[in-house]
Amino acid sequence: MDYAIQTKKISKSFGQIKAVDQVSFEVQPGTIFGFLGPNGSGKTTTIRLLLGLLEPTEGSSNVMGFDPLSEGQKVRENCGALLEHTGLYERLTALENLDFYGRVWHLSSEERKNRIKELLEKVDLYNRRDEIVKGWSRGMKQKLAVSRVMLHRPKVIFLDEPTAGLDPVASSAFRDDLLNLVQHSGVTVFLTTHNLTEAEKLCQQVGVIKNGKLIMVGSPDELKLLKRSAVTEIVGSGFTDGLITSINQLRGIESVVLQDHHLRITFTEGADSSFLVPFLVQQGVLIEEVRKGKASLEDVFLTMMEEEND
Amino acid sequence: MINDILIIARKDLKEVISSRGSYRSGLMYLLIVIGVMGIMMPLSSGRIWLTEPLIPLVWAWFPILLVINVVTDSFAGERERNTLETLLASRLSDRSILFGKITASVIYGWGLGMISNLIAVITVNVADPGPKFQFYDPLVYLALVIFPLLACLLMSSVGVLVSLNAPTARAAYQKLSLVMLAVIIIPTLIGNFAGEKIAQQLTLIFKGVNFIQLGIGVALVILVVDGFLIWLAMQRFKRARLILE
Ligand SMILES: Nc1ncnc2c1ncn2[C@@H]1O[C@H](COP(=O)(O)OP(=O)(O)OP(=O)(O)O)[C@@H](O)[C@H]1O
Ligand SMILES: [Mg+2]
Numbered sequence: 001m002d003y004a005i006q007t008k009k010i011s012k013s014f015g016q017i018k019a020v021d022q023v024s025f026e027v028q029p030g031t032i033f034g035f036l037g038p039n040g041s042g043k044t045t046t047i048r049l050l051l052g053l054l055e056p057t058e059g060s061s062n063v064m065g066f067d068p069l070s071e072g073q074k075v076r077e078n079c080g081a082l083l084e085h086t087g088l089y090e091r092l093t094a095l096e097n098l099d100f101y102g103r104v105w106h107l108s109s110e111e112r113k114n115r116i117k118e119l120l121e122k123v124d125l126y127n128r129r130d131e132i133v134k135g136w137s138r139g140m141k142q143k144l145a146v147s148r149v150m151l152h153r154p155k156v157i158f159l160d161e162p163t164a165g166l167d168p169v170a171s172s173a174f175r176d177d178l179l180n181l182v183q184h185s186g187v188t189v190f191l192t193t194h195n196l197t198e199a200e201k202l203c204q205q206v207g208v209i210k211n212g213k214l215i216m217v218g219s220p221d222e223l224k225l226l227k228r229s230a231v232t233e234i235v236g237s238g239f240t241d242g243l244i245t246s247i248n249q250l251r252g253i254e255s256v257v258l259q260d261h262h263l264r265i266t267f268t269e270g271a272d273s274s275f276l277v278p279f280l281v282q283q284g285v286l287i288e289e290v291r292k293g294k295a296s297l298e299d300v301f302l303t304m305m306e307e308e309n310d
Numbered sequence: 311m312i313n314d315i316l317i318i319a320r321k322d323l324k325e326v327i328s329s330r331g332s333y334r335s336g337l338m339y340l341l342i343v344i345g346v347m348g349i350m351m352p353l354s355s356g357r358i359w360l361t362e363p364l365i366p367l368v369w370a371w372f373p374i375l376l377v378i379n380v381v382t383d384s385f386a387g388e389r390e391r392n393t394l395e396t397l398l399a400s401r402l403s404d405r406s407i408l409f410g411k412i413t414a415s416v417i418y419g420w421g422l423g424m425i426s427n428l429i430a431v432i433t434v435n436v437a438d439p440g441p442k443f444q445f446y447d448p449l450v451y452l453a454l455v456i457f458p459l460l461a462c463l464l465m466s467s468v469g470v471l472v473s474l475n476a477p478t479a480r481a482a483y484q485k486l487s488l489v490m491l492a493v494i495i496i497p498t499l500i501g502n503f504a505g506e507k508i509a510q511q512l513t514l515i516f517k518g519v520n521f522i523q524l525g526i527g528v529a530l531v532i533l534v535v536d537g538f539l540i541w542l543a544m545q546r547f548k549r550a551r552l553i554l555e
Contacts, residue, residue, distance in 0.1 A: 048553065051399050052549065052550070053395065053398055053399060053549055053550060053552075053553055054550050054553065055550040072549065073401065073403055076399060076400060076401050077401040079399070081396065081399040083395050083396055083399060084392075084395070085392035085393075085395065085396070086392075086396075087392065087393050087395060087396025087397070088393065089321070089325060089391075089393055090391065091325050091328045091329055092321075092324060092325060092328065096324065100317070100321045101400065103317045104314070104317055104400050104401065104402060105400070105401060106313075132328075158399075
């Protein structure tokens with residue numbers, strides 16, 4: 001088993017709608033894989049396929065060495081999942097919810113007790129364990145649901161928009177916990193999100209899906225390099241018209257704009273920009289500051305979505 | 311697997327009892343049910359309650375109603391409250407989920423019936439003290455245990471079938487009501503059209519038979535139907551088809 005998760009041209013149609021269209025990717029064990037895409041792009045459907053909750057129309061997949069289609073139960077035994085909904089029993093208390101799933105996963109009563117305490121204390125909900133979940137806020141429910149996912153220490157975790165409804169502090173704490181978990185226990189995480197900053201912070205690999213098609217897979221850095229030309233801004237003096245013309249003639253330059261003492265240089269995709277500063281110094285420019293504009297994943301994502309629309 | 315079935319049944323029962331807002335009001339409701347079936351009804355009929363199977367059996371419709379309430383909520387209710395998918399994503403097998411749901415509803419309806427029956431014995435003996443404590447006639451008691459069990463099982467399997475693909479518990483309840491209506495109306499219609507002659511013949515046949523044989527026969531028929539319905543539910547339980555949008 002080389003990959004924790006692997007799909008081969010997997011597709012799922014609902015009538016005319018191709019919710020997932022020939023999607024292939026691999027997830028290395030012990031890493032976090034982020035699935036990015038706009039609403040209705042097929043993220044949730046992909047998770048359902050991987051958990052054997054839907055049958056693919058075409059193609060195949062593999063989770064921890066098992067085929068979700070024919071060995072669904074083996075797959076699910078190795079996984080934990082936080083799906084679109086929290087899946088909490090709102091008429092029951094927080095403790096009863098976790099206790100039920102603890103039993104489902106065959107934890108002994110001792111283990112259940114300790115693990116529930118440990119997890120709930122971490123999210124500050126242990127004191128409220130005997131409350132009915134119904135009245136809880138969205139964020140509290142989400143935290144409880146995340147605890148439920150971790151309860152049985154699964155090898156693979158599926159998280160469908162895990163920080164939806166969490167406040168910034170809670171999201172950040174959740175991200176830290178998740179990173180910690182992955183580093184220490186070697187679990188593999190497959191998460192979907194709309195939050196690109198989150199994907200950038202968490203994921204070693206990111207897949208971008210749109211209209212059911214996987215349009216790109218790579219590390220967040222790779223994606224950024226691939227898709228957005230880098231921008232360098234130079235603050236200083238000694239910029240002449242002649243200099244601007246000669247910069248424009250260099251290789252890999254897309255545009256040069258001078259505004260007051262700011263020279264804004266855009267490089268073409270993937271171009272090497274390391275020669276720029278020595279070149280300017282050689283030309284007698286006095287440089288006060290060099291700012292390298294790094295495209296955020298969000299910029300890249302938006303550009304990609306626009307390009308696909310064209 | 312039995313362990314898993316019981317885990318689900320336990321959770322479902324907890325949910326049913328707390329569905330009235332709190333455990334306390336849920337338990338109050340159960341007490342009222344037991345009070346009516348275990349105290350009021352036997353009080354009004356007296357000692358004959360212990361010897362005449364038809365009287366307690368007539369009251370067995372009530373546990374069956376309770377089964378309907380629980381079972382229509384099983385899959386459809388979990389779907390409605392968005393808990394079904396998470397349950398399906400767990401390690402539980404198809405069968406343990408299915409049988410867990412059936413078990414919960416049967417335990418609820420039949421169990422309440424059984425408790426009420428036992429309380430009825432005390433009620434009758436206390437209200438009308440005889441020379442010695444009187445229990446049910448063994449055959450009567452056997453019928454009281456077996457027929458409600460089979461009937462609850464029947465209701466439960468029909469209910470699960472209906473609930474499996476219903477979007478909400480309410481929709482499942484309505485669908486089940488239609489099925490029940492058909493079950494009651496069709497024989498009545500046949501009876502009306504069949505005319506006097508067949509009715510007379512039937513009466514003759516019934517006069518000739520021994521009630522024990524008839525009971526065994528009826529029980530066997532229900533058992534076969536139960537078996538068929540459960541088999542059908544197992545066939546129709548496909549994880550990949552349980553997620554509806
Ligand atoms: N059970 C279903 N029946 C019919 N159509 C479905 C079903 N599930 C998903 N779809 C359709 O498949 C497409 C992909 O849906 P999916 O839920 O996978 O999107 P998503 O990427 O998770 O979106 P979101 O970000 O809004 O959660 C949508 O067009 C949706 O309408
Ligand atoms: Mg989704």
